[in-house]
Amino acid sequence: GAVVSQHPSWVICKSGTSVKIECRSLDFQATTMFWYRQFPKQSLMLMATSNEGSKATYEQGVEKDKFLINHASLTLSTLTVTSAHPEDSSFYICSARDRLGQGYGYTFGSGTRLTVV
């Protein structure tokens, strides 16, 4: 089945630094990738949608200059949290949509737990 690899699975960084999270579709091409954030005991909240080769579309309330998204190829999207602060500590999850729309079509990554100290 379709697999989405997300890396790293966890990261600890100092306040003020930047962190990059990668999301790769391993056995399919992803036209569209999605980035979610999940706080403890809360649901997944969509942060942004990215299409290969174009600018990401951010949800209301999500700072595009703080959460930089690059979707340079059909198999890779990156999320960079710039000038991270403790309130950015969360579980970040990507999802990818199969370009060919095979089967269900959407596959989630395993998530990245970010802790900003």
Place this chain on the structure above:
Amino acid sequence: QKEVEQDPGPLSVPEGAIVSLNCTYSNSAFQYFMWYRQYSRKGPELLMYTYSSGNKEDGRFTAQVDKSSKYISLFIRDSQPSDSATYLCAMKNTGNQFYFGTGTSLTVIP
């Protein structure tokens, strides 16, 4: 009002019990209904995927969708300790945006 409402639990059942998980929603445009299982510190794993109303069965899992009542359910038969996880419902219309419930934490006690 939230788009999707889900009782967060926690829900604790003995091994072998039948588990019933539910979500309600407000947007009648939703056409696709999903159930995910999420283990601690992991991404959601798709369990069931249903289009429109009706029932769908896969092994020990049965998903039901009642669009007239805006109510969906997931039943787990012969529950196992390995079923202990958080179960998220999600739904969408024809676009890409998913609307998730907050998840129900389930513990199956051996």
